[in-house]
Amino acid sequence: MTSILSTKNLNLSYGSKQTLYDIDFSFEEKSVTALIGPSGCGKSTLLRCMNRMNDLIPDCKITGDISYRGENIMTSDPVLLRRKIGMVFQRPNPFPKSIYDNIAYGPRAHGEKDKKTLDAVVEKSLKGAVLWDEVKDRLHESALGLSGGQQQRLCIARTLAVNPDVILMDEPCSALDPIATAKIENLIMDLKKDYTVIIVTHNMQQAARVSDITGFMYLGKMIEADKTTTIFSNPHEELTERYITGRFG
């Protein structure tokens, strides 16, 4: 396995409140990594560091290194970085536009004007997010008319449309019912053939089902990270065991 993103001595504070402590972590290419841990332990904060979403938060101070394919992300262009490291949020957030225009938005913003090319990107991205068959006959209808689960797959398709390398997912199923959740989970397992996926989840069964590697965080520290099967069957740290057996959190 090859490391695609890594952190070294990563510390982060919001104002005077330190939230991440000395995180040393490597994310492996074309695999699914789940970040788990009790509420407030810093999972989303760590995820947001990976495409510099925390830059948008005033008073957020980061020290240490984060590298993406060997390059320091703190000195790279954040717009290009976010194209390569896309993000899917907790609540589906389609634009109030047609299904087609949601997907074409990113490529157009990057200068693509050719209709045939855009048509092909829209089809490929929707197929990649396993949504094409459900929407191919209504591409020019509003995305807001889709169900919650369809909207979340649309948001994943919108991320795929700009040809990312890594997809960050922050609790992507927390607003969805079990059937829609199962579809997204299957999609995540499919996506790792072509992409690196990092997912924050509160749902330990979900982490166990979809991820190859799991990192357990507690109070801003990465307590333990290992193969998901090891974390859930034979964790090294007692704290991890207590968390995964439901004794706290």
Ligand SMILES: Nc1ncnc2c1ncn2[C@@H]1O[C@H](COP(=O)(O)OP(=O)(O)OP(=O)(O)O)[C@@H](O)[C@H]1O
């Ligand atoms: N924009 C912000 N400004 C100030 N503090 C923040 C901000 N975002 C998060 N925090 C604080 O940082 C800590 C970690 O939050 P974070 O959202 O990363 O945790 P989490 O593990 O993802 O939690 P949850 O599982 O509840 O989403 C919390 O104490 C939170 O209140």
